[in-house]
Amino acid sequence: MLRQLHALPGLISALLVMLIGLTGAVLSVDPALDRLGASVPAGVSVAQLADRVLRHYPGVEQIQRSPSGSIIVYYSADGQSGADLVDPASGQRRAPYVPPVTLRWIKELHRSLFLDTAGSAATGITALAMLLLSVSGLLLLVKRVGGWRQLARPLHGNRSQRWHAQVARLAVAGLLLSALTGSYMSAATFSLVSDGAQEEPDFPAATASGPPLPAARLTALLATDLGDLRELVLPVPGNQPAVYTLRTVHGDGYVDPANGALLGYRPHSGVRDVYDLIYQLHTGEGLWWLGLLLGLCALGAPWLAVTGAIVWWQRQRAKPRLPGNSALASADAVILVGSENNSTWGFARELHVGLRHAGLRVHTAAMNRFSPRYGAARQLFILTSTYGDGDAPASGKQFLAHLKGVKPGPDASFVVLGFGDRQFPKFCQFAHDVDAALAASGWRRALDLALIDRQSSQDFARWGLGVGKLLGHELVLEHTPAHPRTHALQLLERHDYGLLEQEPTVVLRFVAAPPPADAGWLARRFARRHLPHFEAGDLAGIIPPGSPVPRFYSLASDSRHDVLEICVRKQPGGVCSGYLHGLRPGERIEAFIQPNPQFRPSSGKAPVILIGAGTGIGPLAGFIRNNTGRHPMFLYWGGRDPESDFLYEPELRNYLADRRLTQLHTAFSRVKDGVRVQNRLLEDAEHMRRLIDSGGQVLVCGSRAMAASVRQAIDEILAPLKLDVRTLQENGRYREDVF
Incomplete structure (x- = not known):
């Protein structure tokens, strides 16, 4: 409902919002120019x-x-x-006073669109629409990031969603003030409220x-x-x-x-004083600095209108188109979908098609459609995202209420698949709630709850194999969310580790690939000569030959150095890792960048604790490389054998020497008396407590099993401080990038 309340006025008033925003930004400069010549x-x-x-x-x-x-x-x-x-000071002439004709023209356009009373009414309605958009947009943003206290946290989503939300976050206060004061002044124009001027x-x-x-x-x-x-x-x-x-x-x-x-x-009466204050706040007259700030915020209005329309269109395109959606009464399997922005529907569609190819009749609908009639479903699949701070998504808000009192049939079973982002403290919380509620209502759980982090295609495919075994049918699920256009990269150099190991590791460094020799003049003339923008900790999406599903690798470099660096362990039977390990310098690949802004060291002088294992050292090494301010940075890293796969050893020694890295703690598991990284943390518990107690931030990168062990160790370390990992996550001081 809140999203519709935001989208509908935005679409209807988009052109007028853009016009009012642009003209307001121009007018905001006038008080500052007037102030320059005034004393x-x-x-x-x-x-x-x-x-x-x-x-x-x-x-x-x-x-x-x-x-x-x-x-x-x-x-x-x-x-x-x-x-x-x-x-x-003297009463003498400084200059002739000639009000700018252009400024008067823009002011008239801003106030009434040159349409007198009708135009004034239109701009007043636009001000009200901007007020509604500002309030609803702010509430949506708060829900999206997980609460008011998380309002400054990094944003996620596709490029249009991130830019829309980022500009909104910067401009919403000014737009809210402008819309509120503009609405009041418009109401005074039509004598709906008094301006006190009659006295x-x-x-x-x-x-x-x-x-x-x-x-x-x-x-x-x-x-x-x-x-x-x-x-x-x-x-x-x-x-x-x-x-x-x-x-x-x-x-x-x-x-x-x-x-x-x-x-x-x-x-002047109190009413007149209020109106004068509102006029001043709206125009910036007498408060030139406020006028400039409001003007900058007003420039965000056209941007928000355009990006908002793009996001709306993307959401419409993402709406499901389900082939052969069977009636509920005749379905062998039912899929219910909980989604906020329709992205989960793409996975549901893939499951829908896969089950139909397996010979099942499938009925797919939104979770909000659940009713007593669904109690007869023999096999119920629920695919749901979580919105904000553990809340239900838009198409699933009514599910738990509808579930009460519905009695499942004797053979009814269910499977829940959750979608979310591990950076949120309540990762996939709504999926957990649904799974528990169904079990408590008497439904039989056919598969344990499974969770998908950041729409991982690989995790979805693995979940599909488990569903196939449950049903006794081969089920191959390959859903690839839309991704940005790819860029041609050329391998510059490679550094191999653990060649005698079953799973060797390679560090690959790519540069922007030149156009092919047979490319035409135009292709060579306009070819990208530099890498796209990215930072250490972002992800490179690589689509191996013969597979539509991209694999993601954390970046160990940033684009300022014109090198894209990844660290890849060869997985048994791994399609993409095998492909990358087979590359030789000079060969080309196609890749795209997926920003990962939530996995970054925070700015400031507080200590940063980096924890990783295996190839998880990649982005951590990138963070250390970029620590040119020499802020306190501590690395805890686990490998297998220092003789074969001490990744980045020369670089780390250099970083210790030039103080970009404060301390290095290693743990090797395949040596005599081998230990893992979580053991190193526990051995250094007192030091860890001091660092975290002084405001330190923790960044963890590596496998999910390693990350779980690290969370358990950190909880044990922080117990004397009455702190835990969950609290640090809520404060943005504990972030993970796990695979």
């Missing part, structure tokens, strides 16, 4: 200013002070009217007799500080009664020219 001397009264101006402008009619402090004089001379910017002072019925005093001697003007002035209208000779009209930030009144008394003064 209001302290301790100057309006009487002094008027006296100075009258010396140089005998025909002055009006003196205005702009919100940014500029003094504008309107006058008549030789039958001609004019307006000048004057120096308040004009009463015009004096009579004034004191006698000749007028010089402006410098008028008591009311002497008592008014120049910083409080908005407008002073001077009396017109021959008009009776001839009085000064004085408008200030506090109230308005008239000044008797004969004795300087303040007549008919009426202070």
Whole structure:
């Protein structure tokens, strides 16, 4: 519901939001430009200013002070009217005052689209739409990252989703303020709320007799500080009664020219003060720095409109198209899907097609469709993601409520597959909840709950093999989520380790591949000569020949050095690892970059504890290489035999020497009295506690089994501090990249 509340107004008002955002950004510069030429001397009264101006402008009619402090004089001379910017310290002309025609045009476009009342109504509705978009977008962002305390954490998703959310995170406060104040001002325009401007002072019925005093001697003007002035209208000779009209930030009144008394003064009401404040907050007039900040935020509106439309279109394209979706009553198997942005439907479709090829009649629907009729399902498959901080996704929010009271048939069984991101403390929590609720309701669990991290195609394929054994049919599930376009890479060099081992390891270093020799002139002319942008810890997706499923390898380098480096262990029967191990310098591959921003050392001087085993050292070595600030960095790494596969040994020794690496702790398992990395952590428990207690961050990279053992060891180490891994994860101080 919240997503629909965000998407629908955004799509309807996208063009107007872009226009209002762009024009608002342009207008935000005007208060700053006005401020550049303004200076209001302290301790100057309006009487002094008027006296100075009258010396140089005998025909002055009006003196205005702009919100940014500029003094504008309107006058008549030789039958001609004019307006000048004057120096308040002397009253002399600084420059002619000519309001920019372009600025007036943009302001009119921003306020009413040149359509008078109808245009003002349209911009008011757009302001309300922006208010709704800002509030709903902020709530969606909070749910996406797992709570308010996690609002600054790295974002995940595809490129459009990340950029949409990242700009929203930066601009939402300014857009929310602009939309709120703009909505109020629009309501005041149509008298839906009061702006307090109707409360004009009463015009004096009579004034004191006698000749007028010089402006410098008028008591009311002497008592008014120049910083409080908005407008002073001077009396017109021959008009009776001839009085000064004085408008200030506090109230308005008239000044008797004969004795300087303040007549008919009426202070501004609270309503007028509120409106003036809202006007100032919206325009930045008088707060030029705020205007510039709001202008920068307003520039985000067109970006958010475009990226939001792209994300919506991607979500529409991802909606399921299920061939031969059987009726529930005749189905042999039922697949229910819980998804927030439709990505889980792609996996469900692959399972749907695979089960049909195995000869089953399959019914697939959203989890929210669950009802008592589904109790008759003989085999129930549930594929669900988790949204935010352990919540149900959009298409699964009603499932647990609908499950209550539904009695399964005597042969009914279920299988739950969860999708999530291990960086979240409540990884696949909703899948856990569904699995437990089904078991508690009397359904028979046919397979243990399985979890997929970051839409891993490999994990999904392995899960499919287990489902195939359960059903007695061969089941090959190869679903590949959409990925960015690939880039041609050429192997520059390789470093082999453990060649005599059953599973050797190789470090591969690639550069951007030149165009093929037979490429045309245009292809050679516009070929990419540098690698795409990436950082250590990001992932390289490599699609081996003969397989549509990419394999992901953590990057040990960043693009600043024009080298892409990965560390690969050869797996028995591994299609991609075997392919990569067979490469020779000069050969080419195709790869794409998948950002992994959640796996990064935090900025600052707090210590960083790097823990890994085997090829998990790849990104950790990259982090150390980039530690040019020499911040405290400690590496705990486990290998097999220091004689055969001490990965990155020369580099690590150099990093110790130049202090990019503070300490190195190794653990080798295939030597006499061998130990694993988690044992090294426990041996160094007191030091680890000090580092973490002083704000240290922990980054873990390696196999899932190793990561689980490390979590158990860290929990044991932190017990005296009343801390645990879960708490560190919630604070962004414990991050994993596991495979």
